[in-house]
Amino acid sequence: MGDIVVSKTKEGGGSSKISCPVLTETNYAVWTIRIRLVLKINKVWDLVENEIDDSEENDLSTALIFQALPEMLLFQLGNLKTAKKVWDAIKERYLGADLVREARLQTLASDLERLKMKDKDTIDDIARKLTELSSKATTLG
Template sequence: MGDIVQSTSITNYKSRGSTTIQCPLLNDTNYTVWTMRMKAALKVHKAWEAIDPGEEDGEKNDLAKALLFQSIPETLILQVGNLDTAKAIWEAVKMRHMGADRVREARLQILTADFNRLKMKESETIDGFVGRISELSSKSAALGEDIDEPKIVKKFLHSLPRKKYIHIIAALDQVLDLNKTSFEDIVGRLKAYEERITE
């Protein structure tokens, strides 16, 4: 995904000490993961408030801008470098990677169609299939549309190959309330079952 780039030392405004901060480098394919990592890095350094809600506190804003500049490519810095606040930079990067509302809606429609068509291949493992479901769910969440966990659970169970998993699916349907069962719980049960039938 994204490369982690070690930055130069930055003075932490709270302790007035020197600290080394590592920031993920944004590229064309890792925007969702980049936002998660940057949000965590900004929170650790007490600078997230400069972006949400958008405080214009001088030191927090400067620290947040410095961290953002370390994590975006030079070509993007040239485009957003004249913006005054970290929040404005964050929003500009977001707009560049997320697109306008129309583009966002189109991407959501494609993701929804992909989610609805999703089926586990006969040769695929539970882990591989879970990875595909999780990727679609994460992309959808990044576009502002969370997929409810019960919907993911039901989609997962109904997308498994019937010949191989019909017995466990029927048992889980009878024993569990799928509206209250977590995705991790269902995945754990199916992985245990998969190991048994593989043996």
């Protein structure tokens, strides 16, 4: 599936586009960062975070999230009534229970301990790997 593009018209007639990938089994961390930004730009992130009761904004935030979900997940979450419930269900599915999250954090810690610079690696390669491990750990809490 291709990227989801959300267009927003700026005051004064211009428009901006934000590209958000469809959620997959491997891109949850990046997906959450991008979809959170889409929701903030559309001024509905607070509703997702706090479950504010505003049906029009709830519909908008839910629609934005659903646009970035694969069909199979959409069928599973389609009956949830609020964007916060959808967000929490996705988070639970991809982060799992506390035990799974702890296991993933331990795996990341092991990956960090095993990280060594090879002769062919550049400083940028190592920095990228460290940043990736850090981002994944941050996402897991």
